[in-house]
Amino acid sequence: MNDLKSTIRDIPDFPKKGIIFKDITTLLQDAKSFAGMIDQIANRYIAQRIEKVVGVEARGFIIGSALAYRLGAGVVLVRKPGKLPSETFSKTYELEYGTDTLEIHKDAIKPGERVLIADDLLATGGTAAAVVDMVTQLQGDIIECCFMSELCFLEGRKRLPEGKVYSLLQF
Numbered sequence: 001m002n003d004l005k006s007t008i009r010d011i012p013d014f015p016k017k018g019i020i021f022k023d024i025t026t027l028l029q030d031a032k033s034f035a036g037m038i039d040q041i042a043n044r045y046i047a048q049r050i051e052k053v054v055g056v057e058a059r060g061f062i063i064g065s066a067l068a069y070r071l072g073a074g075v076v077l078v079r080k081p082g083k084l085p086s087e088t089f090s091k092t093y094e095l096e097y098g099t100d101t102l103e104i105h106k107d108a109i110k111p112g113e114r115v116l117i118a119d120d121l122l123a124t125g126g127t128a129a130a131v132v133d134m135v136t137q138l139q140g141d142i143i144e145c146c147f148m149s150e151l152c153f154l155e156g157r158k159r160l161p162e163g164k165v166y167s168l169l170q171f
Contacts, residue, residue, distance in 0.1 A: 003033070003036075004027060004033055004036065004037055004168070004169060005169055005171075007026050007027040007030055007033045008022050008023065008024055008026060008027050008149070008169075009022075009023040009025075009026045010022065010023070011023050022121070022149060022151075022171060024059065024120055024121075024148065024149070028062065034066075037148060037168060038063075038066045038067060038070060039070070040168055041063075041067060041118075041146055041148070041166075041168055042067055042070035042071055044146070044166060045067070045071055045116060045143070045144075045146075046071065048071075048114065048116075048143055049114055050068075050071045050073045050114050050115070050116045050143060051073055051074065051113045051114045051115070052068075052073055052074045052075070052076050052108070052109055052113050052114070052115045052116070052140065053065075053067050053068035053071065053073050053074070053075055053076070053115075053116045053117075053118050054076045054077075054078055054104075054109075054115055054116070054117045054118065054131060054135060055068075055075060055076070055077055055078065055118055055119070056078045056102075056117070056118070056119040056127060056128070056131055057077070057078060057079045057080055057083075057102070059119070059120035059121070060078070060118055060119035060120060061075075061077060062120070063118045063119060063120050063148055064076075064118040064119075067116065067118050067146075071116070073116070076104065076105070076108040076109060076115075077104075077105075077108075078102050078103070078104050078131050078134065079102065079103055079104075080100075080101070080102065080103070081101050081102075081103055082103075083103070084103050084104070084105055086105050086106075086107070087105065087106045087107070088103040088104060088105055088106060089103065089104055089105075089106050089134060089137065089138065090102065090103045090104075091103075091130045091131075091133055091134050092130075093126055093127070093129065093130035093133075094126060095126055096124065096126075100126075100127070100130075102127070102130055102131065102134065104131075104134050104135075104138070106138070108138070109135060109138040109139070109140040110139075110140075111138075111139035111140075112139065112140075112141055113140050113141065114140075114141050114143055115135050115140040115141060115142050115143060116142075116143050116144060116145075116146060117131050117132065117135065117142060117144070117145040117146070118145075118146050118147075119131075119145075119146075119147055119148075120147065120148045120149065121147060121148065121149050121150070121151070122145075122147040122149070122150040122151070122156045122157060122160075122165070122167055123150075123151045123154050123156050124154050124155075124156050124159070125154075125155075125156030125157065125158065125159030125160055126156075126159065128145055128147075128156065128159070128160055129159040129160060131145075132145065132160060132161060142161065142164060143164070144164045144165065144166050145160050145161075145164055145165050145166070146165075146166045146167070146168075147165075147166070147167040147168070148167070148168055148169060149167060149168065149169040149170070149171060150167035150169070150170050150171065151171050152170050152171065
């Protein structure tokens with residue numbers, strides 16, 4: 001794990017002063033680290049019969065797509081409004097300063113399908129909680145919410161279903 005952590009670059013004062021941004025692009029561009037990260041997460045779910053992996057815009061698309069490939073599952077995209085071409089279901093949720101909205105295709109998940117929600121980072125949990133609500137309303141069976149990394153001090157996992165959160169790396 002420390003090898004993977006060491007490939008993530010800290011960017012001080014981004015996007016604003018006082019924040020230390022965890023830049024995962026350095027991990028993603030290193031083929032060995034990227035493959036190792038995906039393999040470690042995927043191994044957790046190989047026997048779980050995952051049918052759909054939900055990737056959250058935008059870095060969640062990278063993690064989710066790679067996991068879906070390894071798990072033999074379909075990929076579902078959760079996007080910002082106006083980006084999906086077919087009929088959508090949307091969810092507006094609270095952020096620290098305001099609100100945001102996400103959309104998913106109404107036919108992306110069939111009732112009872114085994115779903116893994118994947119994203120690069122669990123921070124405050126607002127986005128992930130909104131995605132959980134969307135998948136639940138579409139009657140998907142959420143197996144777990146998985147993240148490449150977690151900022152534990154923000155306690156985002158408290159906003160997600162108890163016992164259904166996994167993060168590979170903790171900061």
